[in-house]
Amino acid sequence: MKKLLKITGLLAVIAIALVILSGCGGNKLVGTMEEDGSKSKVVATFDKNDNLKNLEITYEYKNADDAKDAYEEMKKEDAEGYKIKRSGKKVTIKMDAKSFAKQTGADEERLTKDNMKELIKFMGYEVKE
DSSP states (O other), X not given: OHHHHHHHHHHHHHHHHHHHHOOOOSXXXXXXXXXXXXXXXXXXXXXXXXXXXXXXEXXXXXXXXXXXXXXXXXXXXXXXXXXXXXXXXXXXXXXXXXXXXXXXXXOGGGOBHHHXXXXXXXXXXXXXX
C-alpha cells in the first residue's frame, strides 16, 4: 500500500512538472481510475475563465484498514492548505488552486482546464467533462 502511495505521489510530481511546462474551456473535470481493487476519483472545478478553483481527490480502498494506513501516511506529509478526511474505506483530499500551486511548485496561472485535463489523464485517470 505504501508503495502505491509513493508511486502515485511520484507520478503526480512528474505530471505537475509537465503542466508547468505546457499551457483552456466548462466548469468541471472528473477523472476516475481503478487499480488493484482500489478506486480513485479526481474532481477539478474551474472559474468562468477556465482557471482551476478547487481540486478534490477521493481514494476508495478495499478495506477500512488500508484507508486508515493511507490517511495516516497522508497526514504525515506537509499538506498546508489541504483538507484531508477519512470515512470508512474512503480518504478525501480537498484543496484550492492556490494551495495546489504552492504544494506542487506550479504557477497558479498555468492551472487551466486544458492543462489540468492533461495532468489528470497523464496520471492514468479516465476524464469526463
